[in-house]
Amino acid sequence: MVLRVNIDQIEPATRDWICKVQIVEIGHPRESLDKKCTFQNLILEDEEECKIKAVMYTDEIEQYADKLKLLNTYFISTARVKVSPTSYGKPIHKFYWILDKETVIEQIKPSNEVEKPLPPPTKLNITSFDRISPLMVDSAAEIDILAIVLRCGPQKNVGRSHHRCREITLCDNQKNQFLFSMGGFRRNKRT
Template sequence: MVLRLNIDQIEPATRDWICKVQIVEIGRPRESLDKKCTFQNLILEDEQECQIRAVMYTDEIEQYAATLKLFNTYLISTARVKVSPTSYGKPIHQFYWILDKETVIKQIKPSNEVEKPLPPPTKLTITSFDRIPHLMVDSAAEIDVLVVVLRCGPKKTPVAVIIGVEKLPFVTISKISSSSLYGRISAK
């Protein structure tokens, strides 16, 4: 019999479980330190707002690319559950999940009458672009920004114009590197 459990109830010895989760963060695919494999991290959140890291490796990244979308709700079962390493800092949960070919992932569509999708997460703190300069007291601070790219310049002069979810103001990004973007807020 399959047990419907929340993230906190699932550990490596748990068998025959299913969990309703929402994807609240999708990392970009990265190479391992030893360059032997590519992996991608996801942050999943359940109905109790408990979060866990899930990881996919090379084949699964491509397999699930069209299926796993930010803020969509899924029923996940048979993921491998492992103890989170603490050598890289404090993990968000004592365990993490590996999503592989054996994992069953079923999306819950908004039109589903039996199983409703989870509401948007409440742990997100959304700040409009006009508040960012007030948050930048420490120049080394990092801020995650949800935006839409409107236009990207040619490779020789990398400039991107992006807009926040509130539709104003624009931000012009003048330096684009593989790991970060630097820009200034303009009042266009």
């Protein structure tokens, strides 16, 4: 019998589980540091607003590209559950899921009479601009800001390694402006 559980109830030893989740973040596919594979990170959130990272690798990225969409709700089961590494910073959960060929993913459509899709996430801890600087000491800190984009500069190459970044000017509800640089852009491969 399949056990319906929330994210916090799932561990590597948990068997025959199913979890209702919403995709709240989809990263771009990236190459691993050793350049041996391509991976893509997703952030999933359950009915209790608990979040977990899910990872897909090369074949699954293509397999699920048309199926997995931001803010859609799914039943996921038989994902592989692994312990989150802490060497890259503080993980959002002590475990993460690997979505592979064995994983069963079923979308919950808005027209479903029995199971309704989850509403968009509401759990935000808004950080005001004046509190951002002290938080920059801890590079692993995650913050939520509420702002509008006043200016989005062009992408440019920086440094010898030609990393791509862009400067973005934001404004909060107190009319405070904040300039930050955003990096990690990929060049589109044109065929």
